[in-house]
Structure formats: C-alpha cells, structure tokens
Amino acid sequence: MVSVSELQEMYVDMVTARHYEERLQEEYLEGKQPAFDISAGPIPGELHLAAGHEAAAAGVCQHLRDDDAVTATHRPHHVAIAKGVDLERMTAEIFGRETGLGKGKGGHMHLFDPDVNFACSGIIAEGCPPAAGAGLAAKKRNTDSVAVAYLGEGAIDQGAFLESLNFAAVHDLPVVFVIEDNDWAISMPKDRVTDVENGAQRAGGFDMPGVRVDHDDAVAIYDAAKEAIGRARDRNGPTLIEVQVHRRMGHFMGDPESYRPEEDQEAAAERDSIARLEADLQSHGVDEETIEELRDDAHERVEDAIDFAKDQPEPDPSAAHEDMFVNPPSGVTDTEPEYDLAGGDD
Amino acid sequence: MAQKEHSKVIERELTMSRAMVEAIAHEMRENEEVFYMGEDVADYGGIFDSTQGLLDEFGYDRIMDVPISETAYLGAAVGAAQEGMRPIAELMFVDFFGVAMDQIYNQMAKNTYMSGGNVSVPLVLTAAVGGTYNDAAQHSQTLYGTFAHVPGLKVVVPSTAYDAKGLMHNAIRDDDPVMYMFHKRLMGIGWLPAPDGPKTPVPEEDYTIPFGSADVKREGDDVTIVTLGLHVHRALEAAESLADDGVSAEVVDLRSLVPLDTDTVVESVEKTGNLVVVDEDYRSFGVTGEIVASVAEENLGALDNVERLAIPDVPIPYSRPLENEVVPDVADIEAAVERTQ
Amino acid sequence: MSGDTDRVEVTVGEWPDDADSDEGVVVNWFTREGASVTEGESLCEVQIEKVSLDVLAPADGTLVEVVCGEDDEFARGDTLAWVSPA
Numbered sequence A: 001m002v003s004v005s006e007l008q009e010m011y012v013d014m015v016t017a018r019h020y021e022e023r024l025q026e027e028y029l030e031g032k033q034p035a036f037d038i039s040a041g042p043i044p045g046e047l048h049l050a051a052g053h054e055a056a057a058a059g060v061c062q063h064l065r066d067d068d069a070v071t072a073t074h075r076p077h078h079v080a081i082a083k084g085v086d087l088e089r090m091t092a093e094i095f096g097r098e099t100g101l102g103k104g105k106g107g108h109m110h111l112f113d114p115d116v117n118f119a120c121s122g123i124i125a126e127g128c129p130p131a132a133g134a135g136l137a138a139k140k141r142n143t144d145s146v147a148v149a150y151l152g153e154g155a156i157d158q159g160a161f162l163e164s165l166n167f168a169a170v171h172d173l174p175v176v177f178v179i180e181d182n183d184w185a186i187s188m189p190k191d192r193v194t195d196v197e198n199g200a201q202r203a204g205g206f207d208m209p210g211v212r213v214d215h216d217d218a219v220a221i222y223d224a225a226k227e228a229i230g231r232a233r234d235r236n237g238p239t240l241i242e243v244q245v246h247r248r249m250g251h252f253m254g255d256p257e258s259y260r261p262e263e264d265q266e267a268a269a270e271r272d273s274i275a276r277l278e279a280d281l282q283s284h285g286v287d288e289e290t291i292e293e294l295r296d297d298a299h300e301r302v303e304d305a306i307d308f309a310k311d312q313p314e315p316d317p318s319a320a321h322e323d324m325f326v327n328p329p330s331g332v333t334d335t336e337p338e339y340d341l342a343g344g345d346d
Numbered sequence B: 001m002a003q004k005e006h007s008k009v010i011e012r013e014l015t016m017s018r019a020m021v022e023a024i025a026h027e028m029r030e031n032e033e034v035f036y037m038g039e040d041v042a043d044y045g046g047i048f049d050s051t052q053g054l055l056d057e058f059g060y061d062r063i064m065d066v067p068i069s070e071t072a073y074l075g076a077a078v079g080a081a082q083e084g085m086r087p088i089a090e091l092m093f094v095d096f097f098g099v100a101m102d103q104i105y106n107q108m109a110k111n112t113y114m115s116g117g118n119v120s121v122p123l124v125l126t127a128a129v130g131g132t133y134n135d136a137a138q139h140s141q142t143l144y145g146t147f148a149h150v151p152g153l154k155v156v157v158p159s160t161a162y163d164a165k166g167l168m169h170n171a172i173r174d175d176d177p178v179m180y181m182f183h184k185r186l187m188g189i190g191w192l193p194a195p196d197g198p199k200t201p202v203p204e205e206d207y208t209i210p211f212g213s214a215d216v217k218r219e220g221d222d223v224t225i226v227t228l229g230l231h232v233h234r235a236l237e238a239a240e241s242l243a244d245d246g247v248s249a250e251v252v253d254l255r256s257l258v259p260l261d262t263d264t265v266v267e268s269v270e271k272t273g274n275l276v277v278v279d280e281d282y283r284s285f286g287v288t289g290e291i292v293a294s295v296a297e298e299n300l301g302a303l304d305n306v307e308r309l310a311i312p313d314v315p316i317p318y319s320r321p322l323e324n325e326v327v328p329d330v331a332d333i334e335a336a337v338e339r340t341q
Numbered sequence C: 001m002s003g004d005t006d007r008v009e010v011t012v013g014e015w016p017d018d019a020d021s022d023e024g025v026v027v028n029w030f031t032r033e034g035a036s037v038t039e040g041e042s043l044c045e046v047q048i049e050k051v052s053l054d055v056l057a058p059a060d061g062t063l064v065e066v067v068c069g070e071d072d073e074f075a076r077g078d079t080l081a082w083v084s085p086a
C-alpha cells in the first residue's frame, strides 16, 4: 500500500512537471507571435511537452534510487523531474545556456544527468537498448540496481524496442519498459499503425509479463511499477508496462493539431491525473491547505529554475569545438612504445 | 540557368514544397503505380509540407501513413519497387536513417549491381535535411556525404522550386533508386521562414531536369563557389556583397551529388583559378574533400587556391551561438573567398 | 484605392473557427503585381496561429496591388491585395 508521504511526493513531482511544461510553453512562445518562427525566441527548436503524462513519471520513478538508470524519450521533462534531475541545470540546458546539463550542446531532447543516471534521446525507441545495457551492467556486477526505459505507444513498432525486449528477456535483465500511451504518434492514431489494442501484449511474444494500466491514475501506476521493479531488483527478469496517459498539448509546440478531433482534445483536458491524485490525498486525510502548500512550493521551484536559467550566460561560440572526446584524440597515450619486433629472428 | 532557357514567361511562383508536391501529384495522376509512404504524410501533409494536399486527391491508399518502423517501410518500398511499382518513401528527418540503414545501404543501393543489372529499384527516398533552427544533434544533419558515399544511390539536392519540380519528375521516372534530400529551411513553410531565392517561377506543365547537371546560379570570374541546398542561397548572398568589393564570384549549384557534374565545376575553376566549396555536412571524408579531389584529378594546375567550409567535425550543437558557430554563414563564405584573392 | 470601384479586394475568406487571435501574417506570395490571375487560384499563403491557409483569387483578372507583403502582419478583415477583374 502506498503511504501518505509517498502520495505527497508523487503529487509534488506531478505538479512540478505540469507547471514546468505550462511555463516552458509561455517562454517558448515568446518571440514567436504572431508569426510562429521555430528558430525565434528564448527557446528555439522543437519542444515536446508532457502535460498529461505526469502520472507515468511519478508512479514509476517513486520506486527508483539514484543509481537506477532511466532512459526517456523526446518528451522527457516529466520523467527527468520525477527521477530527480537537477532542475536548474536542466532548465539552463533547455534555454541553451553555458551552465546547462550539456553546456547548451544537447537541448531538450538530449538531457544527461549522470548524478541520477538519467538520459534521453530524440530518436524513437532509442532509449530501450541502453536501458537493457544498464540492466546488463547491474547483472554482471551483481548489484541490485534496475533500469527503466520509457517509450511512446508509437514506438512499439520500432525494431530497437522489440529487439531490446527479447534481449532483456533472454538474459533475465533487471529492466522495466514503460510505454506511455497517449493515443497519438504526432498525427497518427494508434489504430492506424498497429492492430494491437494494448501495447503490453507485445510482451507475450517474448515470454515476459505485460501489464496494462488503463487510467493515468498515479496510484495504479505506482502499484504496477512496484511489482515490476521489485521483480527486476529480485533478479526475476524484465517487465513491460503500458500506461494510458493523455496529450494535453500539441505533439510539439506549434503543432496546429488540425488532424485531431476536438472531442479528443477535450477528453484529454478533462481526464486530469493531478485532480485525481488530489482527491486521493484528501481521502487519505491530507487537508486542502497542505495540498496547496505543496503545490505552491512546487511552482516556486519551477519559477526559480526558470529565473536561474535565464540569468545564465550563453556559451561562447568557441565551446562548439570542445567535448568531442574525454581522452585526447590519440587515446590514453601520446607515443607508442618502441619494440624490436624483429627480435626473435636472429 | 536552366530556367532562363524557357521562352515562355512564367508568372506564377511556388515555394519549394509546393513545387515538389506538384510533381508528385502529376506523376500519381499519370501512373497508378506511384504511391507515397511515410510518417505523418496523410492528415498532417508531411511535417515539412512534403505531401500537403495529396491526401484529399489520392486517399489513404496512395498517401500512406506508416508505423514508426523505418526498416519495415523503407525495406517494403525497396520490395515494391522491385515488383515494378514506383514507391516514394519518406524519412521524416534524414537523421533517422540509422534505424533503417541496412535497407538503404545493403538493398536499395546494391540490388541492381548484385543482380548483374537484372533487378531494378525504381524507388524515391525523400528526406528532410539541414539545420539553422536549433533542433540539435539528432535533427539537424544533412548527411549528404553518407548517402553519396555508398555506390548505387543517385543523390539529389534541390535548392529552388524550379529545380525541385524538375528533379522530382526525373526521380520518379528514373528506374533507379534516388535519394531526394530537401532542405527544411528552403521549403517555404510558414513556421520556418525561407531565405529569398528558393521561391521561383515554376511552369505548370511537367518537365525533367537531368541528374548530373550542375547549374551555374551566378556567373563570375574571380572565384568558383561550389555548393548545394541551403548554401546556394548563402553563397549567392555572399557573391552579391563580394561584388561590391570588386570580387566576382561564380556560384555553382551541384543539384546532384551522384552523378556529380565534375565538368561544370572544372570548367568554372579553369576560368577563375580559385575554388571554395561550401557544404552543410561534416567536413572530413565528405563533399568538400570530394569536390576538391575531383578538380585536382582533372586539372591540378587550374587550382591556385582552395578553401573548404563545412561543419567542423562536431555533432550539431543546440544552443544558438554554438550552432551559428558550426554552420557556415554568409560572412564565413565571404571570408573564405577573400582568402583566395 | 482612388475610387476605382471595380477593383475586388483579396482577403482571408474564412477565418479559422478555433483561432483566438484576430491577427495573421502573410507567409508567401505566389503572384506578383501585374500578373494575371484566375478565380480560385492561390494568390498567397497566410499563417493564423500556426495554421496555414491559402488565400484565393476572388475573380479572373490582374493582381494590381499587393497591400500586405511577405512577413507583414494583418488583422481579420484587412485587404491583402486588389484584383482588377478582366
């Protein structure tokens, strides 16, 4: 059973993530109106926000430690927040600043925080193989760390995902694959690209447990993840979980969503996992005042991170040429030792 | 200057995306066997407008949304092409080639040769390329050299609407596999404003531009700037401002990398003596080195000075000042030209 | 606009219903001043809150004046150009 303090922690992660995305949306659109020019404004480039996905991050990451690996997708912020990624440096990265997680080189789809073992990638399903690799390392070193790979429901048709399922299954790796099903892959509805209604069914083909959570109910996700992550920690192999989430915004900022029926948009706005968790908190005896306080603190943390980021210097252009390798190009040594290779002959 | 050879005055101007789409629609009307596959090409009309409006006319059967399974659908396009159909398949960003590279490198490119010419692969693989809008390392590459390197693919890179249409007609009618790489910044999309230049007059009727015919987009005597894609327009802008300083630059738009029109390049260098190659791909083992080597092999003596501008062998960084540092701009081109004078 | 009543104005026909904004931007012109146009032909493309729309020629004739050039902002109902009917 989930404890009240855990419920509160998940709530904080979720309201932090929601507020974060709403504030980034505002910052992103600055300088992009009335003409939407993707390269203008304080945050240029693509921006994929995860409003409506928060429960999938909080419910799973609640069970993770810093040494557990997480790989996220092109829509990574909520997961990064729940995993405990440094919010200030992450925000600085999104604003392209020198003190960002990647010194402004990575951007919002390429966030790396080794302190909490977090990474993400903009290529669909590309987090799955590295997560399997983190699981493999844990197994070889005989630690009890686990790895979690996030992917969207649109990614379940990608080879990297399917191959990773098999690899993790056959080697009994401590990995949990989490599909965030928001019904859409950009403009493509799920039933246009797969005949499988429930992504967790993919597990069957690899003889791995597959679990589907039908609501973006943080507690239900917490329960499913608890079992899967416990299984992984106890060396009982991988699990595939699919959770229903909702896309409250466009695929990326600037997506006119002309393809999306209005009812679908409205339904996504209505089914709010945060409101649901608030109700859960209240039924566990947490009063409204406490909830409000948690929310206000979370919002303040977001504002602080954004203020911090905007205060940071932009990188010097010369930095573009740095960080290609960690060792010198010649490797660990500058010179080759001298041997007499003709030695044995005379 | 192919477009100037037309005697009829064309008043209508099109963006590059509309010109591409017009060619595709024309070929689809003429030939039932032509169809288009890609992610978000149906209702969305292509993230970069590459199929805008086609769904209405041709329906979901011929403008096919596909699962995010590039290996499957690019490989399927190879297979359908080998059956004699004429698929067009789209990689939404060329950067995603990695997940399906085997289908491209080992099948699409090689089946004709390995079969001793008995099998043909009439497939057009379209892909959006290029940076300049801070989309970072996995969404900003051009990878021209990667596709031109493997033998067996014709590689086409339009820089104007006029060229885009003529090259697309030729690509679809060609019985061989063609990589058609269109630069996002040139498409004329509202949210990604194009420079002046890619929007050109475009004839209503169909016409083909042969591959391997580089186009001298501006004539000059002092230096030859060889380039392609977005950088054609940056080179033209540089040439304009160099002219004010008394330097007369010739701008050669390659239009295709395979086949490569070495003759036009060499002829120009024989006239100017100076060669500046500008590329938006990585510097090493790529387009710039290839062009310089080709000219050197043909006529080493013609080369007084050589300059190369390209991405300096780093992944494309996200932050604005960093990306601006690595992608050659107009000032970089002017400076490179000045170094040859 | 000197009183030649037979000029027909070019405007955005139907403003998108889901747009909150009353402003748009001209993104691309496909026809230059002085060119002949056919009724229903795309004259230009505008962007209203990230949605792209084509603006069509209201009549056969000549595009005599472009009022809003590329990258210019305009408000709902503004005249973007004038066509002099054939």
Ligand SMILES: Cc1ncc(C[n+]2csc(CCOP(=O)(O)OP(=O)(O)O)c2C)c(N)n1
Pocket (backbone or CB within 6 Å): A074, A075, A122, A123, A124, A151, A152, A153, A154, A155, A156, A182, A184, A185, A186, A251, B039, B068, B070, B092, B096, B099
């Ligand atoms: C290999 C690859 N193909 C295509 C894309 C382009 N792309 C980016 S996000 C996306 C849709 C992903 O949908 P889903 O996995 O459901 O995640 P969501 O965006 O809904 O969170 C696509 C096709 C990509 N990044 N990588």
Ligand SMILES: [Mg+2]
Pocket (backbone or CB within 6 Å): A152, A153, A154, A180, A181, A182, A183, A184, A185, A186
């Ligand atoms: Mg999805």
